[in-house]
Amino acid sequence: MISVTPLTAIERALNGSMAEQNAIAQNIANVDTPNYKAQKVTFDRVLQNELKANRTNASHISFSSSEDSGYRTVTDNYGTVQNNGNNVDLDHEMSDLAQNQLLYQTLSQAASDQFKKFNIVLGGA
Template sequence: MGIFGGTIENLERGLNFSTMKQKTIAQNIANVDTPNYKAKSVSFNDYLENAKKTSISAYRTEEKHINFQASSSSSAVFDYSNLRYSSNGNGVDMDKEQANLATNQLYYNALVDRMSGKLNTLQTVIKGGS
């Protein structure tokens, strides 16, 4: 467990998820006019399960060293193969994608603010409270 009880690691996972979701939404928007393109989404539960399975712990020479983990990028992206919003077989609903984009941006910004607060706390502790 890390210095903040795993908080930073969980925030990192959340940021990685949000980044993957942002890329998926951007891909959907970019392909809004592509015939037979099926919209994609990211499942948070699948992403979290894959992240738990694929994490690698670092070797620590002393027990007091901070434990960190690096996880490989796991795919939790799926497509909506049965949806069609236009006559050319495209499955992208632009209004839904824009709403998802705004929601994901708020989620990402909240995680960045929380991470910044944790790191500022750590910096204050390192400096001795001054």
């Protein structure tokens, strides 16, 4: 049994994408701040939990209804540290920004498609 609707999964993904957008914006804003360490958003722990959730068959992937937001923001201690102790790589941040914008647009379209389906089922035009 699937306990998370597609719209709920899309909502979680949109929230994660927004958190990533905020982390990237903060990194870009602090590119010249001495000793600033870049922030990043991770999703891995939640993905593992989702894969382990109630499965009727070991080869099936199912979804749980956990209240976990699906992401967390952590300090990125890797990368080249500049002379001022800052580790923000502007080129990397701009690349992540473009990728995240595409993800957000795709998720927004998926949410819109779900609402269109609801409208059809409820007898709308």
